[in-house]
Amino acid sequence: MSGxxxxxxxxxxxxxGPRRENPVLDIRGAALQRGDRELWSGLDLTVDPxxxxxxxxxxxxxxxxxxxxxxxxxxLSAGEIIVAGEPVRKGNPRIGYIPQxxxxxxxxxxxxxxxxxxxxxxxxxxxxxxxxxxRAKVDQLLESVGxxxxxxxxVGLLSGGEQQRLRVGQALxxxxxxxxxxxxxxxxxxxxxVAITDIIDRQRRDRRAAVLFVTHDINPILGRVDRIxxxxxxxxxxxxxxxxxxxxxxxxxxxxxxxxxRAGDRLVVVGVPDAEPHHEHAHDHDxxxxx
Numbered sequence: 192m193s194g195x196x197x198x199x200x201x202x203x204x205x206x207x208g209p210r211r212e213n214p215v216l217d218i219r220g221a222a223l224q225r226g227d228r229e230l231w232s233g234l235d236l237t238v239d240p241x242x243x244x245x246x247x248x249x250x251x252x253x254x255x256x257x258x259x260x261x262x263x264x265x266x267l268s269a270g271e272i273i274v275a276g277e278p279v280r281k282g283n284p285r286i287g288y289i290p291q292x293x294x295x296x297x298x299x300x301x302x303x304x305x306x307x308x309x310x311x312x313x314x315x316x317x318x319x320x321x322x323x324x325x326r327a328k329v330d331q332l333l334e335s336v337g338x339x340x341x342x343x344x345x346v347g348l349l350s351g352g353e354q355q356r357l358r359v360g361q362a363l364x365x366x367x368x369x370x371x372x373x374x375x376x377x378x379x380x381x382x383x384x385v386a387i388t389d390i391i392d393r394q395r396r397d398r399r400a401a402v403l404f405v406t407h408d409i410n411p412i413l414g415r416v417d418r419i420x421x422x423x424x425x426x427x428x429x430x431x432x433x434x435x436x437x438x439x440x441x442x443x444x445x446x447x448x449x450x451x452x453r454a455g456d457r458l459v460v461v462g463v464p465d466a467e468p469h470h471e472h473a474h475d476h477d478x479x480x481x482x
Contacts, residue, residue, distance in 0.1 A: 212239055212240050213276060214237045214238060214239055214240075214273075215238050215239065215240055215242075215274070215275055215368050215369050215400075215401040216236070216237070216238040216261065216272070216273070216274055216369055216401060216403070217236075217237050217238075217272070217273040218234055218235060218236040218237070218261075218270065218271075218272050218273075219235055219270055219271050219272075219273075220233060220234070220235065220269060220270035220271070221233075221234040221235075221236075221260070221267050221269065221270035221271070221272065222234070222267060222268045222269035222270055223253050223256055223257065223260065223265075223267060223268060224268040225253070225256065229268070229425060230252065230253035230256060230422075230425065231252075231253055231422055231425055231426065231427055232268075232269065232425075234270070234427060236420065236429065238369075238401045238403065239401065240368065240399040240400070240401055241395055241396070241399040241400070241401065242395075242401050242402070242417050242418070243392070243395055243401075243402045243404065243412075243415050243416050243417050243418075244401075244402065244403050244404065244416070244417065244418050244419070244420060245404050245405075245406060245409055245412060245416045245418075245419045245420070245432075246403060246404065246405045246406070246419075246420045246421075246422070247406065247407075247409060247419060247420070247421045247422070248421055248422035248423050248427075249423055249463060249464075252422040252423055252424075253422055254405045254422060255373055255374075255405060257405075257422075258288075258371045258373055258403065258405060260272060260279070261274065261279060261286065261369075261371060261403070262279075262281070262283075262286060262288060262371065263279045263280045263281040263282070263283065264281065274286060274369060275368050275369070284365040284367070285365070285367055285368045285369060286367050286368075286369045286370075286371060287362035287363055287364075287365065287367035287369070287370045287371070287400075288362055288370075288371045288373070289358055289359055289362045289370065289371070289372045289373065289375045289391070290358060290373050290374075290375070291373055291374040291375065291377045291378070292351050292352075292354065292355040292358070292375065292376075292377060292378045292379055293378070294351050294354065294378075295346050295347050295349075295354060296347050297347040297348065298347055299345060299346050299347035300345060300347075301345065301346050301347075302342070302343050302344065302345060302346065303333070303338055303341050303342050303343065303344055303345075303346055303349065303353075303357055304329050304330075304333060304342045304343060305346075306346050306354075306357045306358075306361060307329050307332050307333060307338075307357055307360045307361050307364070308325060308329050309361060310332075310360070310361030310362065310363075310364030310365070311325050311328050311329055311332070311364045312325060328364070329342075330342070332360040332361075332363060332364060333357075333360060335360065335363065335390070336356040336357070336359050336360040336363075336390050337356060337386065337390070338353065338356045338357055338360060341353060350383075351378055351379055351383070352379050352380065352382070352383030352386065352387070355375065355379060355383065355387055356386070356387065356390070358375075359375070359387060359390050359391065363394060366398065367400060368399075368400055368401065369400065369401050369402075369403070370391060370394060370395075370400050370401070370402045370403070371403050372391060372402060372403065372404040372405060372406075373405050374405055374406060374407065375387055375391070375404075376388065376406065376408070376411055376412075377407070381411075384411045385411070388411055388412055388415070391404070392415050395415075404416075409432070409436070409458060410457045410458060413432060413458065416432055417431070418430060418431055418432075419431070419432055419435040419436070421435050421441070421444060423441075423444050423445055424444065424445060424446060426444060427444075428440060428444055436451050436458060436460075437451055438450050438451045441460065441463075445463065445464060447462070447464055448462055449461070449462045449463055450462055
């Protein structure tokens with residue numbers, strides 16, 4: 192069975208009257224298939240400026256595929272996606288994309304500023320075209336993500352956290368209204384998780400960018416999240432963290448007993464029938480696999 196168990200309104204609307212702002216992202220009646228298998232269907236999601244949405248679920252549930260659909264790289268099997276009032280399309284400058292951290296080869300000759308410049312020059316979706324003022328823009332972005340002091344170092348010699356700061360800077364080059372974050376904290380130590388999360392959240396607070404953040408561990412971002420879209424087994428639930436992260440709700444979603452426990456200020460989910468965790472599990476800390 193596919194579809195929603197429950198949905199909740201965003202922070203700027205209660206379903207009783209007009210919204211105060213035009214939504215950044217509007218997904219209507221969306222369905223996704225992978226081959227002959229339907230990942231989910233009937234998804235309606237409206238994301239407002241400055242809203243932070245976490246997307247959770249086990250490996251293979253369609254989290255990354257959802258981001259690809261918003262980027263115009265994966266067609267829906269039903270429904271539509273509207274970004275900043277326009278139908279979804281490839282290369283939309285209103286969207287910034289932050290991928291999972293994967294270390295670049297040590298012999299990569301590109302400098303840190305060159306990597307960020309790819310975003311400024313538009314080569315994320317085509318051949319780079321330099322413009323006057325690019326260097327000043329790159330310098331500004333490097334400063335904003337805390338990377339100015341290693342701007343001229345080769346990226347292959349940088350740590351994973353330093354490289355990820357550059358990817359965030361690249362994603363912010365066009366001052367996007369929507370940030371799509373695909374496991375941006377994976378493979379980072381705690382200090383860099385906090386640093387990257389702070390940069391993303393600052394963009395949300397200062398520039399009112401909406402954030403759609405795919406993650407397997409809610410804990411590093413829990414205090415910043417407005418709503419959670421949790422996808423599992425062809426179904427989904429959408430609501431505030433307090434509404435979604437409950438033993439009863441996740442048990443109903445998975446169709447098997449699942450327990451949400453607190454360990455200090457962290458949430459631990461036990462009993463998820465999947466080899467890949469979406470939070471910190473009591474029995475498994477491996478973050479590999481497809482989404």
